[in-house]
Amino acid sequence: MSQRLQQRPQESDEPLLRVENLKKHFPVNSGFISSIRWNSDSGFPLELDDKSVRAVDGVNFDLYPGETLGVVGESGCGKSTLARTLLGLTEPTDGAVEFRGTRTTTFDRGAKREFRRNAQMVFQDPQSSLNPRRKVGNIIADPLEAAGWDEAKRRERVRELLGQVGLKEEHYGRYPHEFSGGQRQRINLARALSINPDLVIADEPVSGLDMSVQAQILSLMQDLQEEYGLTYLFITHDLSVIRNVADRVAVMYLGDFVETGPVDRLFTEPHHPYTRALLDSVPNPDPDTRGVESKLVGDVPSPSDPPSGCKFHTRCPSLIVPDPFTRDEYREYMELRGDMRDESLQTDTDPASVRAHYFEGNLPARVEETVERAVSHAADGNWDEAQSALAEYLSPCEAHVPELESVDDGHLSACHIDSDDREAFSW
Numbered sequence: 001m002s003q004r005l006q007q008r009p010q011e012s013d014e015p016l017l018r019v020e021n022l023k024k025h026f027p028v029n030s031g032f033i034s035s036i037r038w039n040s041d042s043g044f045p046l047e048l049d050d051k052s053v054r055a056v057d058g059v060n061f062d063l064y065p066g067e068t069l070g071v072v073g074e075s076g077c078g079k080s081t082l083a084r085t086l087l088g089l090t091e092p093t094d095g096a097v098e099f100r101g102t103r104t105t106t107f108d109r110g111a112k113r114e115f116r117r118n119a120q121m122v123f124q125d126p127q128s129s130l131n132p133r134r135k136v137g138n139i140i141a142d143p144l145e146a147a148g149w150d151e152a153k154r155r156e157r158v159r160e161l162l163g164q165v166g167l168k169e170e171h172y173g174r175y176p177h178e179f180s181g182g183q184r185q186r187i188n189l190a191r192a193l194s195i196n197p198d199l200v201i202a203d204e205p206v207s208g209l210d211m212s213v214q215a216q217i218l219s220l221m222q223d224l225q226e227e228y229g230l231t232y233l234f235i236t237h238d239l240s241v242i243r244n245v246a247d248r249v250a251v252m253y254l255g256d257f258v259e260t261g262p263v264d265r266l267f268t269e270p271h272h273p274y275t276r277a278l279l280d281s282v283p284n285p286d287p288d289t290r291g292v293e294s295k296l297v298g299d300v301p302s303p304s305d306p307p308s309g310c311k312f313h314t315r316c317p318s319l320i321v322p323d324p325f326t327r328d329e330y331r332e333y334m335e336l337r338g339d340m341r342d343e344s345l346q347t348d349t350d351p352a353s354v355r356a357h358y359f360e361g362n363l364p365a366r367v368e369e370t371v372e373r374a375v376s377h378a379a380d381g382n383w384d385e386a387q388s389a390l391a392e393y394l395s396p397c398e399a400h401v402p403e404l405e406s407v408d409d410g411h412l413s414a415c416h417i418d419s420d421d422r423e424a425f426s427w
């Protein structure tokens with residue numbers, strides 16, 4: 001059974017943010033004409049290509065007042081789109097976001113304005129989010145002006161904020177280019193906090209900053225959290241960054257959360273092979289314990305055509321392989337099957353060439369037969385039959401979508417290795 005990411009901090013607390021089955025899909029084609037494609041196999045030769053980029057694809061979680069939830073994943077996994085969809089900066093395709101128990105889509109104008117005040121965003125590149133032609137004091141005061149504060153009060157509040165983020169009063173009249181990257185992120189934080197929000201979504205707030213400056217900004221964010229009673233959703237591609245700031249972590253892969261749990265547990269007992277691979281990719285200064293066992297290989301697949309079953313299966317070092325394959329053999333077999341599916345073999349449709357191109361060593365005899373059968377169908381142009389022949393062997397990781405399931409108190413993982421389904425599907 002799927003479960004929600006919850007259990008923090010006191011179970012009686014109402015979540016500040018509740019996210020249910022949130023999806024954001026972008027159409028691949030920009031217009032109606034470009035979405036029409038030719039299909040000579042169908043009765044009518046033109047059809048609509050309804051493919052979409054599934055940037056966020058069914059995310060569930062609760063975010064409790066005062067906590068920091070780190071969302072981590074490689075570039076392109078959908079983290080920024082999740083942030084923008086949560087804040088209503090882009091319309092969700094499906095699902096719901098509740099803020100303090102009310103669906104954000106039901107907000108009237110006043111409630112929308114209040115939500116915008118209450119939920120602020122801090123971006124990665126402080127340079128591009130600060131208007132170079134405006135004085136820093138005025139930039140920080142923008143949200144106050146929008147909220148109707150008079151000039152004298154604005155000035156006073158901005159001075160207070162400058163001090164709180166470690167800048168000086170005389171910085172009020174300077175321009176963004178006169179500041180370092182770290183200082184510009186301080187300006188951003190001051191602007192985000194100017195009207196006392198409850199929730200701050202920080203999207204890669206320290207990426208691109210030197211390590212020592214990163215540490216200063218993270219420490220400042222923690223101080224501000226205490227002072228303002230803030231709730232953070234902290235997005236990063238770098239697990240090491242959130243180790244010291246997050247209470248819980250959600251690991252995101254191709255639009256879904258694949259593992260969630262308390263930060264210590266996730267670092268000491270990661271369950272999902274993707275989390276383990278991410279952790280192994282974090283540079284380890286200790287040469288004796290440097291582990292390379294499950295380093296991430298290959299790129300994140302396209303979210304417009306994600307792998308079936310577990311989306312991580314194409315890169316997973318723990319892929320469950322069907323009998324009688326070894327893992328390496330089965331990867332080769334999957335590559336052949338993928339090319340059969342796309343009707344694009346990378347060699348002639350001659351059994352010897354296919355064998356030599358796709359497989360390094362000897363295959364078990366019965367697999368050999370299956371491959372030969374498939375290749376002879378492909379040689380006749382019967383791609384569907386070629387695919388069906390290869391479907392004789394299928395990993396459960398390709399066939400079934402794993403649900404987030406509890407592996408420990410408040411710790412969930414979506415992997416067939418941990419799954420209760422193991423018996424049902426008998427692998």
Ligand SMILES: Nc1ncnc2c1ncn2[C@@H]1O[C@H](COP(=O)(O)OP(=O)(O)OP(=O)(O)O)[C@@H](O)[C@H]1O
Nearest residue numbers: 026053055074075076077078079080081082237303
């Ligand atoms: N407006 C859009 N139209 C079409 N596709 C989009 C749009 N915005 C994002 N995407 C795609 O959605 C996927 C997720 O992008 P997103 O920026 O959310 O990922 P991310 O994890 O934040 O990566 P990064 O850290 O590189 O920003 C990517 O494949 C991206 O190309």
